[in-house]
Amino acid sequence: MTKPRLHIGDKNYSSWSMRPWLALRHAGVAFEEVSHALPELGGKPSFGAISPNAKVPALDLGGGAVVAESLAICEWAAEQQPAIWPKDSTARALARAAAAIMHSGFPNLRNDAPMNIKRRTDASRMTADGLADAAKVDEFWREWLARSGGPFLFGQWSIADAMYGPVVTRFVTYAIPRSADAQAYIDRMWAEPHFAAWVNGAEAETRTLPRSDEA
Secondary structure (H helix, E strand, C coil): CCCCEEEECCCCCCHHHHHHHHHHHHHCCCCEEEECCCCCCCCCCCCCCCCCCCCCCEEEEECCEEEECHHHHHHHHHHHCHHHCCCCHHHHHHHHHHHHHHHHCCHHHHHHCCCCCCCCCCHHHCCHHHHHHHHHHHHHHHHHHHHHCCCECCECCCHHHHHHHHHHHHHHHCCCCCCHHHHHHHHHHHHCHHHHHHHHHHHHCCCCCHHHHCC
C-alpha cells in the first residue's frame, strides 16, 4: 500500500494541521508530509486540487479517497491504532466530547490569539471574551486531569490532547494567565516527543505572516 499523504499548512501557523499530524504520529502511521503555504490576510486558499473542501489539512489515501477535516483524519488514525482513544468506554466518550468541544468552540480565543509558535508576546491584545474562552479551557483541563489522574487529559495521550495541542502553544505565545495545573499540563505536552518535533519544525520555518507576526 502506498503511504498516505498528509497535506498541511505552515507548522508555525496551521493549528488545524497540527492536530491530525500528531494523531498520525502517535498512531504509528507512516505517511508522506506535504507542506503548503497558508494565504496572506485577505487571500483565498488555493487548495481545491488537494481536498474536497479546498482546505488543509487533507489526507490523501490514494485511489481518489481524500479525507478532509482534522477530526475526521484523527478518527482515521484511530481506526489504524485504537489506543489513541482511551480504552475505557466512559473515558473514551468523555475524550470524544472534549475533542468535539474544541473542534467547534472557543471562537474568541482563536480570533484573539492565532497560533504562532515562534512568537512571544503577551495577552494585552486579547478581548475579555477571548480571555474568558482561555479561562474555560483551563477549567476543562483541570477537570479532566483531576478525573483521569493524568498525565494527559484522559490518562494516556489521546486524540483529545491532539485537539488541544494548538491551544497549548497559544497559552505560551501570548502568556495567557493559567492555573498551576494548566501550566503542568503545558509542560508535559511541550516535552512530549511528537509535540516537540512539530515545534522544532515550526521553529525551523523562515516564512512570515504579518497578520499573525505583527498584530
